[in-house]
Ligand SMILES: NC(=O)C1=CN([C@@H]2O[C@H](COP(=O)(O)OP(=O)(O)OC[C@H]3O[C@@H](n4cnc5c(N)ncnc54)[C@H](O)[C@@H]3O)[C@@H](O)[C@H]2O)C=CC1
């Protein structure tokens with residue numbers, strides 16, 4: 355395996371560089387490159403991994419040039435700066451570090467709330483300017499005030515915990531917050547309208563989605579209690595900035611503390627310059643501790659994937675642990691090849707794919723194996739398919755995917771059988787991995803076989819009648835085709851037979867037609883693995 359190469363295009367902690375080096379990965383640390391999208395597009399083709407924070411925008415255009423790229427690692431939480439569908443369709447894993455900076459970000463929200471309650475930035479400016487405006491900066495107490503949390507996930511929950519410690523009353527709107535979790539956190543679960551009506555402070559902690567964009571728009575802000583203070587340390591776009599600016603000017607909203615903006619870097623913004631507005635430049639995650647956490651974690655996760663195929667915290671693929679990755683790998687290869695065998699033989703529209711696991715293999719994490727099987731079956735029809743986008747493509751095409759597991763052990767410790775339901779018929783083939791780690795096909799159309807996969811093969815279905823092998827060998831010899839291995843199977847003497855032959859080069863259409871003319875041959879097909 356060639357040494358994988360990673361580009362760090364944002365200001366990650368140097369801890370990440372060291373981890374990559376220690377793991378034997380070549381690393382290029384260019385902390386400001388992410389801001390230069392043309393340069394990034396120009397060099398991204400040289401890398402297997404890209405480690406980022408929020409300044410690098412991984413667009414479809416960048417991904418088009420990322421011919422070697424296997425993984426994007428986000429040292430942080432939000433992946434809204436990565437075009438996930440484009441990454442998925444190119445087979446690029448996108449992973450984040452979902453907890454590494456959550457305490458730090460929650461602390462920033464609390465700091466913003468306190469700064470807002472006591473107008474600390476403005477009081478600081480005034481004092482250091484030599485004014486002593488003691489009467490100007492009258493604050494509000496937090497104790498017994500109501501804090502409304504919109505989005506009570508990892509960060510929102512930590513904010514709730516700290517706010518309870520500050521003796522605030524905490525209410526939360528989050529459709530996915532369970533009643534039990536709310537009780538455990540000491541928060542009251544409420545509807546959004548209720549939260550708007552009751553909260554003295556509102557803090558947002560949801561991702562930016564179609565549902566959360568402008569969740570605080572002009573009409574929501576109008577429903578808020580007069581004198582409300584609003585904190586956003588989650589994502590720009592959750593609050594309509596222009597509507598909020600108007601509400602601050604009218605005195606309906608008493609203040610706002612924003613760390614994130616619709617447009618970043620924010621150089622001009624409707625909120626800038628308004629009284630009692632505090633702004634920070636997306637500093638939520640910026641502490642030494644959090645940056646070290648996320649950098650170490652993302653570098654370990656990316657290295658695990660590039661070196662071992664282990665997947666953690668991917669937003670577009672199921673997890674595979676470092677322990678199971680080497681055990682799964684040979685079965686991934688088997689499933690893809692078996693699937694490919696069936697896909698190459700199928701000419702009618704595919705309606706469903708069933709993946710059956712017998713014996714030990716069924717105890718492994720089979721989601722990656724399923725993805726490999728689907729990829730193999732569908733690749734002859736859709737060359738752009740890969741393990742990362744396979745399940746989504748099957749769903750989009752209306753192809754049903756079924757997984758069946760049985761602990762029954764037959765002749766093999768582990769067996770994978772794939773059944774492809776097409777409009778004309780169902781085709782099935784089964785295979786295993788033996789001690790040598792090589793995948794083998796052991797059953798085709800219920801006929802026992804023992805064939806290894808080779809780059810070029812010929813598949814023949816015929817009646818089990820004398821004379822076929824001689825004629826077939828002569829045809830290949832006359833065409834100058836060298837046979838590497840020859841495998842035969844039949845259901846009974848004189849019944850249906852199958853022949854799988856590995857050859858040194860792809861056979862021509864003329865030769866295939868000649869083979870099909872041999873008496874008793876029903877079908878001859880060229881296969882490529
Ligand atoms: N300012 C900064 O530097 C940082 C900002 N963030 C941002 O903080 C946000 C939250 O992060 P986490 O708590 O880790 O995420 P999380 O996924 O743990 O929590 C998000 C919560 O929002 C809830 N939610 C989703 N849609 C909702 C809706 N329509 N209405 C109400 N609630 C909804 C979810 O149920 C979930 O509980 C993310 O957008 C992340 O990017 C994270 C780290 C640093």
Ligand SMILES: O=C(O)C(=O)COP(=O)(O)O
Pocket residue numbers: 407408409429430431432433455636637638639640
């Ligand atoms: O982790 C997140 O979602 C953040 O917003 C932090 O962004 P940053 O890494 O500081 O650019």
